[in-house]
Amino acid sequence: MRDLEKYKGIIPAFYACYDEEGEVSPERIQMLATHYLEVGVKGLYVGGSSGECIYQTVNERKIVLENVMKAVGGKMTIIAHIAAPSTRDSLELAKHAENLGVDALAAIPPIYFVLPEDAIENYWTSMVEATDLDFIIYNIPQTTGYALSVTLLNKMLAHEQVIGVKNSSMPVLDINTFKLESNKELIIFNGPDEQFLGGRSMGADAGIGGTYGVMPQAYLTLDRYIRHSQMREALDLQNDINKIIFKMVSCQGNLYDVMKYILSLDGLKIGQARLPLPRMVETDFAIAKEAHEMIQKLLTKLN
Numbered sequence: 001m002r003d004l005e006k007y008k009g010i011i012p013a014f015y016a017c018y019d020e021e022g023e024v025s026p027e028r029i030q031m032l033a034t035h036y037l038e039v040g041v042k043g044l045y046v047g048g049s050s051g052e053c054i055y056q057t058v059n060e061r062k063i064v065l066e067n068v069m070k071a072v073g074g075k076m077t078i079i080a081h082i083a084a085p086s087t088r089d090s091l092e093l094a095k096h097a098e099n100l101g102v103d104a105l106a107a108i109p110p111i112y113f114v115l116p117e118d119a120i121e122n123y124w125t126s127m128v129e130a131t132d133l134d135f136i137i138y139n140i141p142q143t144t145g146y147a148l149s150v151t152l153l154n155k156m157l158a159h160e161q162v163i164g165v166k167n168s169s170m171p172v173l174d175i176n177t178f179k180l181e182s183n184k185e186l187i188i189f190n191g192p193d194e195q196f197l198g199g200r201s202m203g204a205d206a207g208i209g210g211t212y213g214v215m216p217q218a219y220l221t222l223d224r225y226i227r228h229s230q231m232r233e234a235l236d237l238q239n240d241i242n243k244i245i246f247k248m249v250s251c252q253g254n255l256y257d258v259m260k261y262i263l264s265l266d267g268l269k270i271g272q273a274r275l276p277l278p279r280m281v282e283t284d285f286a287i288a289k290e291a292h293e294m295i296q297k298l299l300t301k302l303n
């Protein structure tokens with residue numbers, strides 16, 4: 001039985017850290033990873049959606065993971081998202097991640113071409129068999145067009161390395177169904193931050209999220225409330241978090257660009273989102289500053 005405890009907590013999805021020219025920045029990667037280590041989150045999810053992995057080359061993705069590991073390797077749990085459009089590149093990234101000593105691999109299903117489920121199974125199985133690492137399926141139908149079936153989940157769980165699902169689909173019933181219908185004990189990470197409480201209430205054991213990165217302390221507190229069955233306090237805090245998320249997504253610019261700007265207001269400069277992700281427009285800056293103030297007020301209230 002694999003050790004699932006090391007995943008049970010708040011795991012921010014790590015952002016792409018670029019310099020002012022838009023190149024991957026080793027220094028900024030190490031700075032940001034160290035920041036989250038100091039905050040005290042459970043681990044980092046590196047190279048996922050919030051990491052803009054789809055817009056990075058294989059070599060860039062290697063540099064990102066190398067510098068995260070340089071800064072915090074062995075000091076927190078590291079999950080490396082290694083799926084790339086081709087199986088070949090995914091396997092290269094999987095082996096690279098294993099050599100760096102990460103704790104687990106994660107993978108979305110194949111993207112762009114709509115493939116039959118057996119092709120998806122083959123894609124994931126190749127990655128599972130490429131290393132001895134824990135493996136986490138990433139279910140995010142709203143961006144990949146494929147919704148994980150219980151049938152395929154159980155086929156994948158038959159591999160000893162497959163430990164669970166990062167579930168970013170919106171129905172929390174998916175979390176409950178995977179928990180009830182799976183043929184072995186598994187870990188499920190709640191993906192949609194707006195319903196962290198809902199997902200945890202319906203069976204998720206932990207969370208991986210894109211907005212954790214701008215307010216990790218809020219999610220650490222929310223998770224603690226849930227673990228101590230303080231559900232009224234948990235709902236009040238989820239509501240406060242959601243008001244901040246709603247404020248951030250009201251910007252015209254992409255959420256990742258907005259969150260990078262918010263981090264920069266605290267001196268954590270990691271550049272801008274990579275095109276074609278839409279950049280913030282002039283009217284967004286005041287909105288993002290409002291969101292930053294809401295975060296500051298929330299963290300003061302929680303302290």
Ligand SMILES: CC(=O)N[C@@H]([C@@H](O)[C@H](O)[C@H](O)CO)[C@@H](O)CC(=O)C(=O)O
Pocket residue numbers: 013014048049050051140143167168190191192193194208209210211245
């Ligand atoms: C589609 C997407 O990026 N969803 C995020 C959420 O954390 C999302 O940013 C948040 O709920 C705000 O909508 C995560 O589920 C996925 C994620 O953070 C990642 O893979 O980097």
